[in-house]
Amino acid sequence: SSKPSLTPSSTPSQSQTFAPIIRPGTAKCVGYDNYKDLFLYDCTNGEEQMFMLDSDQRLVDKINDMCLKADGWLWPKLRTCSNNDSQMIWNYLDGSFVTNGGTHCLTFDPSWSVIRLKVDLCDDGSGQDWSWNELSSSVAPSLSSIPSTKPSSTPTSLPSLQAINISLLPGATASQSSTNSNGTFNTNGSPDKAIDGNTDGRWEEGSLSRTQFESSPYWKVKWSEAHRINKIKVWNRTDCCKHRILGFVLSIHLNGNEIWSSSTSTSSSVDTSTVANSYEFPIDDSVHAGDEVIVTIPGDTRILLLAEVEVFGTSTP
Numbered sequence: 001s002s003k004p005s006l007t008p009s010s011t012p013s014q015s016q017t018f019a020p021i022i023r024p025g026t027a028k029c030v031g032y033d034n035y036k037d038l039f040l041y042d043c044t045n046g047e048e049q050m051f052m053l054d055s056d057q058r059l060v061d062k063i064n065d066m067c068l069k070a071d072g073w074l075w076p077k078l079r080t081c082s083n084n085d086s087q088m089i090w091n092y093l094d095g096s097f098v099t100n101g102g103t104h105c106l107t108f109d110p111s112w113s114v115i116r117l118k119v120d121l122c123d124d125g126s127g128q129d130w131s132w133n134e135l136s137s138s139v140a141p142s143l144s145s146i147p148s149t150k151p152s153s154t155p156t157s158l159p160s161l162q163a164i165n166i167s168l169l170p171g172a173t174a175s176q177s178s179t180n181s182n183g184t185f186n187t188n189g190s191p192d193k194a195i196d197g198n199t200d201g202r203w204e205e206g207s208l209s210r211t212q213f214e215s216s217p218y219w220k221v222k223w224s225e226a227h228r229i230n231k232i233k234v235w236n237r238t239d240c241c242k243h244r245i246l247g248f249v250l251s252i253h254l255n256g257n258e259i260w261s262s263s264t265s266t267s268s269s270v271d272t273s274t275v276a277n278s279y280e281f282p283i284d285d286s287v288h289a290g291d292e293v294i295v296t297i298p299g300d301t302r303i304l305l306l307a308e309v310e311v312f313g314t315s316t317p
Helices: 191-195
Strands: 029-033 038-042 047-051 074-078 086-092 115-118 130-132 143-145 173-176 218-235 249-254 257-261 278-282 290-296 308-314
Touching (some): 173 191, 191 218, 191 308, 218 249
Antiparallel strands (some): 038 047, 218 278, 218 290, 218 308
16 A cells, blocks of 8 residues: 555545544553554554454454554554444553564553544545544544644653553453343344443443343453452443343452452442442452452342443553
8 A cells, every 4th residue: 555645635524534643651552443444654664554354343463563663653544434433442451562673562641541533434535634633531632634744742751550441451351151142133242242342231232241041140351460450330231121230249359269349348339229320339449459350140030231341440450
């Protein structure tokens, strides 16, 4: 593919491409969740790469081998048109760095770990490509044209470690006691649906985990290493059947041992006997680190449906 033009010739409109500039920070690598091809151009080293997605919308080729200088930046854009409501960009915090000649790959602020970007239409052939000039999970970025050189300002120091949704890390693995599908909406209730970054509680949207009716069904997410956990938010089904989650118990485990439970904690007490769209659990400071979070509904003939389980924490205790 040819090198893209970095200088737009007109003012952007809502129908043009929105793509992020990624700046250096503290985490390692970056992925892009999209239903089309991904094009990356390294504006520092003059490299360009194409990455393809498999049928599960996961990157076939990771972006570990594209490294940046200290003030480097990247320009991702979609090569084909898309009417998706949003795209998502996130960083991989797996406790290690991939290096190339001693340079850390694709580093940026972990507070930018999950960013949703509205995309109405990708490159329409006009050669006009636009970018957010800043990424933040809490501050709405302003829109500007892509600069012809590197961004005018780059971080002078690494940001402090912040809590992120560690359920979205590549090392997170979800499982459950059983799985129930629904042929009416052609959806399945696989456990990974509760850590896909989508909190939509409508079953027909295809983003809910679902067990069979059984005794004390459970769902859990596990990491290969321990994480300091600050807060957990459990999202319920919303289109019907909200009551099915009543009485659920949330617990944190380390090496197979329970170290915290919503049924025994006093400082993080949350009423799970009342119907709600979501339940937020602040975690005691005494809980130093855990490698597994489990949601259980005690009792006979129960079913567990989850729209999302967000676990906020840091990569190390």
